[in-house]
Amino acid sequence: MRGTFEEGLEYDSRLGAEGTFLNGVYEEGTIRYGEMAHGFPEKKQTMINVANGKKIILKLDNEIFSMQAGNILDYKRSINMREGVLKRSLIWQSPMGKQIRLETERLVCFQRRNLAAVSYKVTPLDFDGTIIVLSEIDGDTKYALGEKDPRIGSGLEGGSFFTIDAVVDSETAALFQRTKRTGITVACVVKGTIKTECSYTSDKYICRDRVGFEYKVTGQKGKAIEYTKFIVYEASEESCSSLMSYTLKVLEGAMERGYDGLAREQYEFLSDYWYRSDIEIKGDIALQQAIRFNLFHLLQSVGRDGKTNICAKGLTGEGYEGHYFWDTEMYIIPAFLYSSPGISRKLLEYRYGTLDKARERAREMSHKKGALFPWRTINGEECSGYFPAGTAQYHINAAIAHAIKKYMEATQDEEFLLSCGAEMLFETARLWADLGYFNACKDGRFCINCVTGPDEYTAIVNNNFYTNIMAKDNLEIAYNTAVWMKECHRPEYDRLAAKIGLEPEETELWKRAADNMYLPYSEKLGIHMQDDTFLDKKVWDFKNVPKENYPLLLHYHPLVIYRHQVCKQADVVLALFLLGHKFSQEQKRRDYEYYEKVTTHDSSLSASIFSIVANDIGYHEEAYDYFIKTARMDLDDYQGNTHHGVHTANMAGSWMCIVNGFAGMRVYDDILSFKPYIHPDWESYSFRIAYRGRLIQLTISSSETSYELLEGNELEITHRDKKYRLKDRLTLE
Numbered sequence: 001m002r003g004t005f006e007e008g009l010e011y012d013s014r015l016g017a018e019g020t021f022l023n024g025v026y027e028e029g030t031i032r033y034g035e036m037a038h039g040f041p042e043k044k045q046t047m048i049n050v051a052n053g054k055k056i057i058l059k060l061d062n063e064i065f066s067m068q069a070g071n072i073l074d075y076k077r078s079i080n081m082r083e084g085v086l087k088r089s090l091i092w093q094s095p096m097g098k099q100i101r102l103e104t105e106r107l108v109c110f111q112r113r114n115l116a117a118v119s120y121k122v123t124p125l126d127f128d129g130t131i132i133v134l135s136e137i138d139g140d141t142k143y144a145l146g147e148k149d150p151r152i153g154s155g156l157e158g159g160s161f162f163t164i165d166a167v168v169d170s171e172t173a174a175l176f177q178r179t180k181r182t183g184i185t186v187a188c189v190v191k192g193t194i195k196t197e198c199s200y201t202s203d204k205y206i207c208r209d210r211v212g213f214e215y216k217v218t219g220q221k222g223k224a225i226e227y228t229k230f231i232v233y234e235a236s237e238e239s240c241s242s243l244m245s246y247t248l249k250v251l252e253g254a255m256e257r258g259y260d261g262l263a264r265e266q267y268e269f270l271s272d273y274w275y276r277s278d279i280e281i282k283g284d285i286a287l288q289q290a291i292r293f294n295l296f297h298l299l300q301s302v303g304r305d306g307k308t309n310i311c312a313k314g315l316t317g318e319g320y321e322g323h324y325f326w327d328t329e330m331y332i333i334p335a336f337l338y339s340s341p342g343i344s345r346k347l348l349e350y351r352y353g354t355l356d357k358a359r360e361r362a363r364e365m366s367h368k369k370g371a372l373f374p375w376r377t378i379n380g381e382e383c384s385g386y387f388p389a390g391t392a393q394y395h396i397n398a399a400i401a402h403a404i405k406k407y408m409e410a411t412q413d414e415e416f417l418l419s420c421g422a423e424m425l426f427e428t429a430r431l432w433a434d435l436g437y438f439n440a441c442k443d444g445r446f447c448i449n450c451v452t453g454p455d456e457y458t459a460i461v462n463n464n465f466y467t468n469i470m471a472k473d474n475l476e477i478a479y480n481t482a483v484w485m486k487e488c489h490r491p492e493y494d495r496l497a498a499k500i501g502l503e504p505e506e507t508e509l510w511k512r513a514a515d516n517m518y519l520p521y522s523e524k525l526g527i528h529m530q531d532d533t534f535l536d537k538k539v540w541d542f543k544n545v546p547k548e549n550y551p552l553l554l555h556y557h558p559l560v561i562y563r564h565q566v567c568k569q570a571d572v573v574l575a576l577f578l579l580g581h582k583f584s585q586e587q588k589r590r591d592y593e594y595y596e597k598v599t600t601h602d603s604s605l606s607a608s609i610f611s612i613v614a615n616d617i618g619y620h621e622e623a624y625d626y627f628i629k630t631a632r633m634d635l636d637d638y639q640g641n642t643h644h645g646v647h648t649a650n651m652a653g654s655w656m657c658i659v660n661g662f663a664g665m666r667v668y669d670d671i672l673s674f675k676p677y678i679h680p681d682w683e684s685y686s687f688r689i690a691y692r693g694r695l696i697q698l699t700i701s702s703s704e705t706s707y708e709l710l711e712g713n714e715l716e717i718t719h720r721d722k723k724y725r726l727k728d729r730l731t732l733e
């Protein structure tokens with residue numbers, strides 16, 4: 001539920017775009033290609049804006065309250081991230097000169113997934129007169145259409161909902177709308193209560209796609225009118241009557257608790273979240289605010305039921321059509337993993353739920369074995385309409401395998417590995433084995449052709465270094481998991497092998513492919529080549545291209561971009577972070593320096609990775625600059641498109657910048673290690689890490705790092721390359 005005003009604003013996509021999104025509620029449409037080819041996804045999926053249940057319109061006699069009219073004499077709006085409540089208080093003078101005080105509060109419950117509540121209090125300050133409160137559900141939703149920006153998506157033609165029922169009695173209003181193609185019914189049901197010493201009458205109305213109540217109050221100067229509204233959403237393919245009985249139950253629970261009770265629940269839930277997740281930076285208030293804002297947003301948007309995931313823009317806007325990308329596995333899972341590992345597991349369970357579709361997609365893409373996860377999706381089917389920067393990004397498979405590896409390292413959750421992790425590891429490994437081949441022209445090394453790496457400004461290449469090294473890792477993890485299962489969990493291994501038809505020689509092939517993986521390297525420059533031909537291309541003319549031509553994707557045909565050495569985001573540099581133990585510091589420096597010069601950071605997924613690697617190689621000032629961009633990207637709208645929705649991968653990246661970047665946390669070879677650095681402007685910073693049943697608090701100041709074991713058994717850790725045993729507290733330089 002976007003933080004727009006209850007009464008709304010004149011529609012303006014930058015300012016007041018209404019938005020209420022339910023994770024996983026989407027509509028399909030037809031992707032129209034100029035020229036169709038085999039395997040092109042035919043259906044688009046778009047997360048859709050559902051009915052606006054928070055709407056409240058206020059009238060003073062015949063004047064309608066609006067922030068765009070009259071005078072605002074006093075105003076404050078805040079999102080309290082400790083309480084999880086959006087607050088607004090203001091004094092408004094109407095064009096005819098009447099003054100009111102308005103105090104609103106709104107929360108979307110974290111614990112009751114269907115429920116939101118609004119507390120709305122209006123007080124006439126200098127007049128007696130009629131005050132009308134209209135509380136409605138507005139099903140006439142609008143969409144962000146028609147902008148020529150690929151990052152928004154092409155939208156849906158002709159709307160996507162039709163209203164199938166609307167009911168209202170003296171207390172409850174309900175609107176049922178069904179998507180035209182996916183057949184999902186969304187119920188929005190509200191209940192309200194009014195409290196005032198003034199006399200009032202109430203009425204109800206249904207008007208096409210809108211349904212609600214009208215309270216007519218004989219307002220008296222100084223006497224408050226308090227209205228509380230509980231809003232429940234539910235979506236499913238079930239009938240309206242079963243949706244109604246379910247939502248009424250949720251509403252009953254809400255009425256029992258009352259607004260204040262729900263606010264308390266919200267506070268308690270968040271107290272636990274912040275206890276585990278907070279990062280405290282002393283000495284920089286702007287950064288402190290930013291990091292908490294980011295962590296709060298991630299929690300608001302992430303699917304926690306194993307059936308939904310997290311959209312690139314969270315649930316905050318229509319950018320990227322609400323699609324789930326590799327952003328989840330590469331950025332968001334790591335940020336949750338060391339504070340709320342349960343959420344990371346749910347995100348992986350979502351992927352597991354889509355494994356059959358990924359297998360089908362692999363067959364459609366002519367792979368005899370394995371699974372190919374979609375580059376963009378909501379329902380598990382590939383829906384990227386531009387394959388060079390979509391389907392070609394096979395590295396999503398490796399991202400999923402990598403996330404499973406990190407999840408297992410941090411949790412040792414064998415039940416997960418046996419019930420779903422191993423199957424995903426095997427199927428992704430099989431895909432690499434099928435996709436690549438031992439290339440005689442490259443000394444029999446295992447090569448992977450015609451893919452796109454993370455850098456979307458370079459497409460359809462042979463041997464993208466990042467893809468190859470991550471595929472190698474994927475193959476190794478799958479092989480090691482198979483060996484472990486054969487030794488320790490033979491029945492489960494046999495069952496899985498029978499289920500997916502795994503031949504004994506396949507795992508050996510994974511090992512051979514991994515051992516012989518081709519990793520392009522330029523002896524002349526002493527750097528890893530992004531792919532076989534990257535270095536043959538002309539370097540982009542950074543000097544003469546004006547600033548306003550960035551992001552390049554909005555100003556140049558893809559071919560123009562593709563034929564140059566220019567990167568949208570971290571590619572080789574991302575591998576330097578993820579598999580950093582495989583490279584010398586000198587090698588990392590050379591690679592970083594080379595690719596830094598040719599990277600635009602037009603993607604919001606870039607700056608955080610450069611910050612982490614810069615810290616690793618001792619370029620702390622650069623690391624800090626990249627970090628500032630990351631941390632405040634949405635608060636300060638650095639990319640100029642926050643109105644499309646926030647950048648969730650980047651938000652998670654800001655967590656990584658602190659923990660993996662400044663504190664240098666890594667887990668390689670089963671050891672949790674740190675190399676803390678503190679920026680001279682900070683007094684100290686601290687955070688907590690959940691790892692294998694422990695909770696460890698780190699506090700880093702310019703003179704020392706303290707490790708405190710808050711939960712769990714003692715543990716061996718590495719601090720600046722030296723091993724220590726953490727029993728309860730360690731203070732080190």
Ligand code: BGC
Pocket residue numbers: 312320325326327454456568569602603604605649
């Ligand atoms: C980036 C992708 C990313 C997508 C969604 C694009 O701009 O290049 O790496 O997955 O945005 O965030």
